[in-house]
Amino acid sequence: METLPLSELAAFIRRVFALNLPEAVWVSAELGQVNTSRGHTWLTLVEKSEQDDSIVAQLDAVVWASGLKRIRKTHSLKLVNGVFQEGMSVRLQVTASFHERFGLKLIVADIDPDYTLGSLEKRRQATLEALQAAGLLDRNAQLPLPVLPQRLAIISADTAAGLADFQRQLADNPYGYIFHTDLYPAAMQGMQTGDEVMARLRQIARRSHEYDAIVLVRGGGGKTDLAAFNEYAICEALADAPLPVLAGIGHEIDDTVADRVVHRSLKTPTAVAVFLIEQLSQLEARTLHLGRAIATTAEQLRSQEVRTQLQYASQLQQTAAASLQASHLRTAALTEEVQRAARLALKTAETKLDHQKDLLDALRPETTLARGYALVSQNGRLITAPGEVQKGEVSVRLRDGRIRLRQV
Template identity: 55%
Template sequence: MSPKTYTLVELAAFVRRVFALNLPEAVWVQAEIAQASISRGHCWLTLVEKGEESDQISAQLEAVCWATSLHKIRADHGTKLVREVLQEGMSVRLRVRADFHQRYGLKLIVEDLDATYTLGKLEQEKQRILVKLQEEGLLDLNARQPLSVTPQRLAVISSETAAGWADFQEQLRDNAYGYRFSLRLFSAAMQGVQTGPEVSRRIRQINRVSETFDAIVIIRGGGGRMDLAAFDDEDLAREIAGSQLPVIVGIGHETDESIADRVANTSLKTPTATAVFLIQRMMQAEVRLLQLGRGIGRAAGLQLLGHTQSLEEMEVRINVQARTALERESVRLDQANTALKRLADQNLRQAKQQLDQYAKLLAVLNPETTLARGFSILSQDGKLITSVGEIRPGPLQARLRDGDVELNK
């Protein structure tokens, strides 16, 4: 006897009765949202479960939250929170009812969600990553990158259409102190599963030209805790921690602190607060510069005063020394003058005595005196004769006391 053969409709009806008998009421299920989309007011989900040691999918089912149920869930939990939870990559706990349609197959009908479960899962994962980063010494790594005292050249990572980016530009442009900032936008997703990879890629891109900038600024406008979940990404945290440039984060939160905040050089609450921080840092640098200028002025004044006093004291000493030297030289000059007069008189007396002696000697040696004693002077042709051998043939001239005579030889 051959086994019974069912029609497809009969088999589908049988499976439907199995589900109706075994799952008559809704149950709570844990899963991860692999895909999420809104169409005609309904929320369509692909739920998966992955292995603990890998990202391989071990189970997958389709689910839908009909518009009426979605409206009620939003009323119970808040529209914003529901939107944040029902996103790709979120771990969720949903109350579902299994429904098998003979044409469309098995589908889970979502009736409610447990938002605290998702938040708890996110917090657990966040704490796990923080502990890991702490053990690897990454939490304070970027904080050790020196932030310029005048951070004016800024590489900004944000969404080009984000209100936070517009607020940031306006705040810096219209600052009351006239400081000028050079901004270059590196556009990236600021919400959703692409945020971490895109921001990480932008950080790597900026670091390749790190000499062009003073800092990296990551900003986005306000958002709830779930909106900022992308900034708890471990890979993004590692990129921020290892950046060659200091990273300033202002991602629009007032109470919660993301992992990006923990690993950044500086963390602010909003894009506007980030702009205010940069303006204040410029102002502090200007104040320090003015204080330094005043300090230099005071130091120069004290130096000038000290040198002025030294010069005055030196002038007094020079005057005293000059007067003393003048007095000493005046005495020496008087003494020299007296000695000179005495020496002159002495030299004059000695010269007079010598002249007297020379006069007497001249008188003794005067030829006239010699001739008067009976001597004569012989000469021949104008040349004095002092020896007999000098006489030549010819007349001689003899000079006597009272005249000259010619002698013939």
């Protein structure tokens, strides 16, 4: 068997590729890795098994700086940057290049953004259906938002312009409200977004008693920039968050799945800040209105109570006057009755006294003596029987005088 130098075998393989793949072809794949260097973009294209997500094919590709410039000119800069992110499903126009030293590499000549957007939408719908089946779409929305949401745990990239807008809007609110914020930095774009956001949510959950709400903010972005927020894992974590989540993660007309599972979704970080300020402003307005209503009610009750007391006083005065007049009438009647009773008692006493006087006069010894009777006494003791008389002097009292007799 002939033995070939490696260079000859490599040259043979290069000619085979050149003869069999002379023109560019379209290939679909997922971007496993994306790196940039000196204006060139280096890609690792992978195809995964539908059964277990294992890699069944893998090739390296490159977008030369000149080709990237041409692609960006054909498509929008933001759209191209969004497509070339790890984890994106892509459809690329490529040519095969085999170099004797560097091996096989695919050269990217063009991209199909619609394919990526369509793939993102399919994944978005699949995530929505899975969340709906798990009963997670409305879970976070059912958590009550405190009436004074001032203690905020913020998840955002620490250099994000949207974060600066949010913080500036809170600090410069016209009412002077004070908000207490803690930043939990996380990637807001790319392959690390899901893992970092979920890690921050776990950290916040351990300190949930310190906060009123979670705020998730980032700057504006296209659909491809926000792809991570359509993934099931991050949406499930947001739905299960122990606090209400307020999100302002982009400007797209179409919402991400994360917008559907949070407590409240607003289009921009500034809009989230405005919402929080309005919550406090509305509460202050309700409090002032309630205070005025209480003051008005208190004044009405006071006036009513004064009128009631005056009415009671008038009624009491009238009742007292009537009672006093009735008492005077009863006193006069009682006085007259007492006087009448006294006169009657006096008359009765006088009659009785006259009767007693007459009886006394009738019983007086003088009266008896005047009828011819006499009183016999001896030694100062009345004699009522003959046997009581002793020898000696006996006194006999008559009406007109006394006589003395001697018993012998």
